[in-house]
Amino acid sequence: MKLSFLEPLYKQSGPFASVYPDTSRDSAIEDPDAAVRLRWRHLRDALMSKGADRDSITAVAGTVGSDADVPGTHGQAVFIAHGHLALLDELPAPPARDTAHFGTLPDTMPLIVQHAPGIPYLAVHVHYGGRHSTDAPGTVRIEAEAGTWPLTKVTPGHRLDEEIPVADWPRAAGEVGRELEGHARRIDVETVVVAGDVWARGILIHRLPASLRGQVTTVEGAGESEPGRALLEQRLESLFQGRMAAHDRALLDAFLAERGRDGTFAEGLAPAVSALQRGRVKALFLNDHPESPFRLWAGPEPGQLALAEQELRSYGIREVTEEQAGTALARALVGSRAELVVVPEQELCLSEGVGVLLRYADPTTRE
Structure with a gap:
């Protein structure tokens, strides 16, 4: 996963208020606005206890819950610097718990993890309920969305919505297929998920360009999509559960190959920090542990991180702060333009939850 979307945030100076509230608007909540206000009061108290300034607290207050138009379960990632909004992002799932952090560095790792697995996909729903014959009356309706999973759940991708007479469907399906191919190319789609009537979708699939046809996965029982949410969201949730994006999978395969030959890899927090x-570091692999106890020391520059305060001070670095490991690692990754791959622990359990694929050999990073 590339982290370039965070570069504008790290170009700003701290301290930062980093807030992750659950801002869900699902039907299970009787009064969602009241629930958001209650959560904010707890977060405000947490920010005050951490020494946040009044301007930052005021700016957060004006932002938390501003996503009332996003339906369903979700959350926000809010970053404030010097009383001004530095970054605002929607979380496709509510945070495990509401958190507030105030410190020199922004706490971006929870946001990064929610971007995973970052699978570029195309979802297509073929609506038709008539006779399976081209002389039948009525129309075939096509809904399609190109997006990146799971972010499309809260930030919908480009949509296509067309209705075509049944008699024209065999011819028009080819035109629709070419249009879909254009959307797919823009985001380098790796899978095409197709649902709907078996006969009508079969015609579309057989007329898709060859570049898409080999990527098709059909799903049943798609149901109606909720306005403002991802097309085929429930089916995509099941399909992509535990799956990694193809790009991240290739990086992981490279890491495993290097580990197998004792090559350009390192595993464990200390070797990873040394490489950063x-x-x-070409890519850092992380088992997601939201409550990780590990801490690191950080200086003003991205590469200035260490396990011990004295190590940084021995380099003549005066401004040193203790940070959560994820906070310091995230800044170092963005600063060096390295990638991050979230690896399910059941797939690969990394020593101390961390591993790195190196850009070139560096024996000193391995223990």
């Missing part, structure tokens, strides 16, 4: 200090 030298800017030699």
Whole structure:
């Protein structure tokens, strides 16, 4: 996963208020606005206890819950610097718990993890309920959406919505297929998920360009999509559960190959930190542990991180702060333009939850 979307945030100076509230508007909540206000009061108290300034608290207050138009379960990631909004992002799932952080660095790792697995996909729903014959009356309706999973749940992708007479469907399906191919190319789609009437979708699939036809997965029982949410969301949830994006999978395969030959890899927090200090990390692999106890020390620059305060001070670095490990690692990754791959622990359990694929050999990073 590339982290370039965070570069504008790290170009700003701290301290930062980083807030992750559950701002869900689902039917299970009787009064969602009241629930959001209650959560904000707890977060405000947490920010005050951490020394946040009044301007930052005021700015957060004006932002939390501003996503009332987003339906269903979700959350927000709010970053404030010096009383001004530095970054606002929607979370496709509510945070495990509401959190507020105030410190020198923004707490971005929870946001990064929610971007995973980052699978570019095309969802297509073929609506038709008539006779399976081209001389039948009525129309075939096509809904399609190109997006990146799971972000499309809260930030819908480009939509296509067309109705075509049944008699024209065999001819028009080819035109629709070429249009879909254009949307797919823009985001380098790796899978095409098709639902709906078996006969009508079969005609579409057989007329898709060859580049898409080999990527098709059909799903049943799609149901109606909720306005403002991802097309085929429930089916995509099941399909992509535990799956990694193809790009991340290739990076993981490279890491495993290097580990197998004792090559350009490192595993464990200390070797990973050493590699990041030298800017030699191509990709960092992380088992997601939201409550990780590990801490690191950080200086003003992205590569200035260490397990011990004295190590940084020995380099003549005066401004040193203790940070959650994820906070310091995230800044170092963005600063060095390295990638991050979230690896399910059941797939690969990493030592201390961390591994790195190196840009080139560096024996000193391995224990």
